[in-house]
Amino acid sequence: MEQKAGHEKTAQDKDFVKEITPKAVDYSQWYIDVILKTKMMDYSPVKGFMAIRPAGFAIWEKIQELMDRRFKETGHQNAYFPLLIPQSLLQKEAEHVEGFAPELAWVTKGGSEILAEPLLIRPTSEAIICDFYSRWVQSWRDLPILINQWCNVVRWEKSTKPFLRTSEFLWQEGHTCHRTEEEAEAETLQILEIYREFLETEMAIPAIAGRKSEREKFAGALRTYSVEALMSDGKALQAGTSHNLGQHFAKVFDITFLDQDDQLKHVWQTSWGVSTRLIGALIMVHGDDRGLVLPPRMAPIQVVIVPILTKKDRDRVLEAVSELSAKLKEDLRIKLDDREEYSPGWKFNEWEMRGIPVRIEVGPRDLDKNQVILVRRDTGEKEVILRGELSARLPQLLEQIQSDMLKRALEFREANTRCCSDYEEFKKIVEEERGFVIVSWCGDAACEEKVKNDTKATIRCIPFDKKPESDQCIVCGQKAVATAYFARAY
RNA sequence: CGGGGCGUAGCGCAGCUUGGUAGCGCGCUUGGUUCGGGACCAAGAGGCCGGAGGUUCAAAUCCUCUCGCUCCGACCA
Numbered sequence: 001m002e003q004k005a006g007h008e009k010t011a012q013d014k015d016f017v018k019e020i021t022p023k024a025v026d027y028s029q030w031y032i033d034v035i036l037k038t039k040m041m042d043y044s045p046v047k048g049f050m051a052i053r054p055a056g057f058a059i060w061e062k063i064q065e066l067m068d069r070r071f072k073e074t075g076h077q078n079a080y081f082p083l084l085i086p087q088s089l090l091q092k093e094a095e096h097v098e099g100f101a102p103e104l105a106w107v108t109k110g111g112s113e114i115l116a117e118p119l120l121i122r123p124t125s126e127a128i129i130c131d132f133y134s135r136w137v138q139s140w141r142d143l144p145i146l147i148n149q150w151c152n153v154v155r156w157e158k159s160t161k162p163f164l165r166t167s168e169f170l171w172q173e174g175h176t177c178h179r180t181e182e183e184a185e186a187e188t189l190q191i192l193e194i195y196r197e198f199l200e201t202e203m204a205i206p207a208i209a210g211r212k213s214e215r216e217k218f219a220g221a222l223r224t225y226s227v228e229a230l231m232s233d234g235k236a237l238q239a240g241t242s243h244n245l246g247q248h249f250a251k252v253f254d255i256t257f258l259d260q261d262d263q264l265k266h267v268w269q270t271s272w273g274v275s276t277r278l279i280g281a282l283i284m285v286h287g288d289d290r291g292l293v294l295p296p297r298m299a300p301i302q303v304v305i306v307p308i309l310t311k312k313d314r315d316r317v318l319e320a321v322s323e324l325s326a327k328l329k330e331d332l333r334i335k336l337d338d339r340e341e342y343s344p345g346w347k348f349n350e351w352e353m354r355g356i357p358v359r360i361e362v363g364p365r366d367l368d369k370n371q372v373i374l375v376r377r378d379t380g381e382k383e384v385i386l387r388g389e390l391s392a393r394l395p396q397l398l399e400q401i402q403s404d405m406l407k408r409a410l411e412f413r414e415a416n417t418r419c420c421s422d423y424e425e426f427k428k429i430v431e432e433e434r435g436f437v438i439v440s441w442c443g444d445a446a447c448e449e450k451v452k453n454d455t456k457a458t459i460r461c462i463p464f465d466k467k468p469e470s471d472q473c474i475v476c477g478q479k480a481v482a483t484a485y486f487a488r489a490y
Numbered sequence: 491c492g493g494g495g496c497g498u499a500g501c502g503c504a505g506c507u508u509g510g511u512a513g514c515g516c517g518c519u520u521g522g523u524u525c526g527g528g529a530c531c532a533a534g535a536g537g538c539c540g541g542a543g544g545u546u547c548a549a550a551u552c553c554u555c556u557c558g559c560u561c562c563g564a565c566c567a
Contacts, residue, residue: 032560365525
């Protein structure tokens with residue numbers, strides 16, 4: 001009996017989501033289907049570039065709003081730097097140019113004239129910003145410099161995937177200068193914590209914060225830290241990075257200041273960023289076979305009101321829902337879907353696909369009983385509630401959904417995080433289970449390289465609070481110095 | 491950048507083997523009836539078949555080149 005009922009439900013669901021490939025059938029196709037069907041983005045005629053449509057951009061605006069607030073609260077200011085960088089500037093830092101050279105886009109012509117020096121479209125702005133900073137910093141009194149910019153960057157990627165890896169993407173990049181190494185390190189870690197906390201609080205995505213291995217660190221950095229999230233297919237995604245640049249850039253760009261002790265010194269720098277990739281993370285962590293599932297804090301529309309309009313009761317239902325909508329708009333992001341060309345059932349499915357956290361249904365029968373129906377997107381649960389209690393109930397319900405979503409994501413990550421001390425078993429886990437695998441590691445890049453060649457898994461990060469689980473490196477058996485999270489990654 | 495798959499109406503596809511009037515479903519437009527989980531009827535609009543060459547009396551169909559999407563590798567936020 002139960003099985004049959006389940007079967008019928010599946011058939012019905014399948015009919016509804018006919019244009020979204022189920023996750024279990026083809027995860028990548030599911031991801032693309034969701035993005036296209038929900039009109040988050042569209043491909044452009046140029047490979048690797050895309051239009052971010054209003055449905056996707058609204059999420060980016062939410063990320064900007066909530067992230068920017070945190071930057072401002074910690075003393076940062078926004079600015080804007082040029083799109084084009086002279087070739088000679090990028091070349092100053094050797095590791096940096098080597099790291100980015102393969103994926104640079106060049107401007108070689110201005111109007112009809114060939115440029116004397118080729119310009120490159122920023123793949124990241126360290127070079128151009130350092131050039132400015134070398135003039136802006138004179139005295140210890142000028143420090144710290146705490147500047148962020150929201151902009152686009154271009155990296156000529158060989159293989160691209162919407163939001164996760166595109167040739168042009170939007171991001172924020174913070175670039176700071178400090179008087180001491182300690183101060184720069186503190187800034188690097190403060191930002192890392194902002195990223196981790198942002199992902200958890202606002203996006204309901206639990207993330208592991210830690211340090212990158214030498215192999216994975218940013219080209220030109222002293223140390224790179226990152227926050228790493230686990231997608232629902234078991235692959236990891238680097239969700240944000242924070243770099244302690246040390247004095248590498250300060251020395252080649254000559255960013256110096258006269259300190260209180262009358263000595264000319266180089267500044268200590270950091271840079272850090274998150275990108276539109278976060279939109280991809282949001283989709284992959286929370287989405288299901290019916291489409292997007294947005295955490296209430298990120299949702300551009302938190303509650304959609306769908307009136308049930310029949311010929312006889314049309315006017316009084318419309319009147320009731322517009323009154324309701326106006327009232328709720330004072331505190332929440334509300335959408336009233338009073339279009340008459342679509343049936344209620346069509347609208348239910350449409351808004352579910354678009355991930356709106358809560359739906360309110362109001363029909364003639366509800367009006368008669370002075371009630372409305374609330375439906376959660378994340379669980380599908382319905383509840384009937386008196387109209388007078390709605391204003392109090394909705395914020396509470398949205399908070400509940402937000403915390404339930406984080407809880408489920410956390411449970412998923414826990415269930416897919418495994419400790420391991422045997423290399424054969426490690427290989428098996430990576431191949432068959434995916435997820436994070438926590439292992440002890442000797443710190444040698446050769447062992448890291450071997451793991452990558454054997455399994456495609458890389459060190460995602462080395463968390464701060466973990467001592468080695470065992471005293472032997474999982475690969476070579478030598479003395480372990482660190483505990484590392486390994487995973488296959490996007 | 492290497493290997494596979496795919497480009498035909500806004501979307502999903504058929505037609506290609508064996509060259510000969512470009513089709514179907516959804517969507518769209520107009521009118522009407524509907525509306526508690528993707529409503530129905532009727533009448534319409536919309537295409538030089540990704541692009542460029544070639545073969546041919548004739549090319550969506552055969553050949554060559556190219557561009558794009560997608561998947562798998564290598565590279566990377």
